[in-house]
Amino acid sequence: MHNHFQIDYIAYNSHIRNWNAGYKLLFMAASIITVIIADNVLVSVYTLVFMGFINIFIARLSPKEYLKVMKIPAAFILLGSIAIGICFSSTPKGIFSLDIGFTYLCLTKENTSQMFSIILKAFGAVSAMYVVTLSTPVCEIIAELKKLHIPGIFIELMYLIYRYIFILFDAVHKMQDSGKSRLGYTSFKASCRSFSMMLGNLLIISLKNSRNYYNAMEARCYNGQLEFYTEKKALTRPQAILTLIYFIFFIIIKVCL
Amino acid sequence: MAEENSPILEIKDLNYSYDNKNNVLNNINLKINKSEKIAVLGSNGAGKSTLFLNINGVYKGSGDIYLYGNKITKKTLNQLRKCTGYVFQEPDSQIVGSTVFSEVSFGLSNLKLPANEIKEKTTNVLKKMGLYHYKDRPPHYLSGGEKKRVATAGVVVMQPDIILFDEPMASLDPGNLAIFENILSWLEAEGKTIIISTHNADFAYKWAERIIVLNSGSIIADDTPIKIFTSDKILKTANLRKPVFLQIYEIIKEKYPGGGYNYNKAPRCINEFTEWFNHL
Amino acid sequence: MGTGTNALAMHIMEGYLPPGYCIAWGIICIPFLVAGFINIKKYLTSNRRNITLIAMSGAFIFVISSLKIPSLTGSCSHMTGTGLGAILFGPSSVSILGIIVLIFQAILLAHGGITTLGANTFSMAIAGPFISFGIYKLCQKFKANKLVSVFLAASAGDLFTYCITSIQLALAHNQADGVFAATVKFLGVFAPTQLPLSILEGILTVLIIIALETYGTQELAEIGFIKKEALK
DSSP: OTTTTHHHHHHHTOTTTTSOHHHHHHHHHHHHHHHHHHOOHHHHHHHHHHHHHIIIIISOOOHHHHHHHHTTTHHHHHHHHHHHHEEEESSOOSSEEEEOSSSEEEEOHHHHHHHHHHHHHHHHHHHHHHHHHTTSOHHHHHHHHHHTTOOHHHHHHHHHHHHHHHHHHHHHHHHHHHHHHTTTTSSHHHHHHHHHHHHHHHHHHHHHHHHHHHHHHHHTTOOSOOOOOOOOOOOOHHHHHHHHHHHHHHHHHHHHO | OOOSSSOSEEEEEEEEESSSSSEEEEEEEEEEOTTOEEEEEOOTTSSHHHHHHHHTTSSOOEEEEEETTEEOOTTTHHHHHHHEEEEOSSHHHHOOOSSHHHHHTHHHHHTTOOHHHHHHHHHHHHHHTTOGGGTTSOGGGSOHHHHHHHHHHHHHTTOOSEEEEESTTTTOOHHHHHHHHHHHHHHHHTTOEEEEEOSOHHHHHHHOSEEEEEETTEEEEEEOHHHHHTOHHHHHHTTOOOOHHHHHHHHHHHHSOOSOOOGGGOOOSHHHHHHHHHTO | OTTOTTOBOOOOOTTOSOHHHHHHHHHHHHHHHHHHHHHHHHHHHHOTTHHHHHHHHHHHHHHHHHSOOOOSSOOOBOOOOHHHHHHHHOHHHHHHHHHHHHHHIIIIIOOSOSTTHHHHIIIIIIIHHHHHHHHHHHHHHTTOOHHHHHHHHHHHHHHHHHHHHHHHHHHHSOTTTHHHHHHHHHHHHHHHHHHHHHHHHHHHHHHHHHHHHHHHHHHHHHTTSSOTTTTO
16 A cells, blocks of 8 residues: 555655645646746756755655656656657658658657657656655645635545545455455456456445445534644745745746856 | 433434335334443344434434434534534544544534634544544554544544444454543543443443343343343343353352352452452 | 556656646636536535545546556556446546546656646546547447447547547647657557557456446445446
């Protein structure tokens, strides 16, 4: 379970968990927008380094763990970048060409630099997103969304779905273990069958239980409006200064280049 | 305020069914008084949980419920829910909050109490129940025993007069069991009425002052533990087992006949048994 | 397990789309989301107790779309769950549940992102489910075998999601040789994983529907979850 939800687990233990959540979200949004609007390799690299610094030295995430979570989007970024890097051409051109019969697949200098620019931009933006997701429990993020006047039902569904995800995964692990102990996953065919039976079963059980979950909420005076107590977290000067530093250097980079 | 002797809660002619065909509860009449220790016994499907949900005001059957002499209506339903707390058997079906603190304070938030009051009450209960250092943790990374304690805290914090426990000891390890019994005695000392549904005859015999036996949705007995467990008819109908200490008591009584046996003084736990046996 | 380094999902990553595209896809989603919201609200007005049922369905979609599925090659891939969701819950409710699931996948699993949420919502929570549902209804109209309909609906939903994602990427990144060629390229690079996956998704969805039927259509209907005729 910890492995599947390593980001969630890290968030609860982060050293900057006590930072003001709304501030963190704003900072994240501003820096991601900056990265994608700037569309500049230096800004991307700068953001990647800056956010890495926050995550490793201020939020105190071990570099090993940080590398592990940074690798999650790697597969998509790799495949997506190949498609951007190569181009079709009727004649060989660029650094490298491959004849596939009706056309040539070429790798040009221009395209490769574009590919690297997008890879860096994506990693820069992801590292900014991690400043929030690796330090802010989901319930605090939802509480901030609530302030944006998103409809109550939507917020309520988010709270409940987040909670139920863990209940369901708990059940999945138990059912998969019991399936394995009865040799349900020994071949591909058996795996498919066990996997589907498990999910069918899971849906029925959990929908039945969901009735009971409503009873339990009502038993504690729930009246159709989900309310949670949230601790107000102060926005301190060091937190604010961080944003200032980020944008000062951003402007310097922009002006100098 | 109500008089000293009047019951906190009175149930009159309660019937309940899920499908309007088969009654799950039949003609329940019940008075629950202040500071009582009640065990509810009955086999699976006897209607214990359904009865609890009715007492709690989540289910509404036919018949009336009176709280401190006032009939409960749709308008006063929340008073009933506030006055009676229900700790569910499965903590996972009860826990909604994403941190221990927000979970325990959930009921208080629903009552729309001011923030500082919520914080104060919740902090107190968390400290009393040894959960304070978990306050910022999410329930999904807690162990089963800890989850159970969090679920209990979420009910206790609302300061209900009556607390209903559904199978509280199922799947607790000895350590957590001891913690639970501590919490029970603390709640008893506060004068709470405690109702526990259980399959554990030994526990009911030892702990309860009053036992209600449910069978197929009807109350077939409502008496002191000793009267219930010495009635073969009740034990047979409801398929209950006689408590071990009572069985031992009867074996000794049969083997060494003579005076001095009094069912009302029969030992109910190991300490009482040792003392009684030494004086035999 | 799910967050392995080779998690092959069709989520467009954070930072991958220019700002204009992020906003445009978001706007395109709005009418569908509003329709889904109205639908869910209606369901809740009829009985407020359904909120936990709807939330549980959403959590279920999250689980099926982030569980590692059985694989022949040992690679780590996931179902999209769009077909199953659309058949069980209807496409417009799935749009709302889908966007919540996508937010959580971005936050909890780092699949997808915040600025790309609009684009991902359109491909995975709107386009896929609507095609699945449409094909399922069409098959019903022509009285096709039910399991065949489920297979076609689920596979097509998956394929369509993959096509839409490729087009979305191609629209944003086509400086080299135009939108059409770019689409072909994106379709090409994702094909080796996505084509087998869509067939597997179809098979698994059929098996799940069979399991649901053997275990308890009756029970699902009793708790008011599906209309009795929905799976017939």
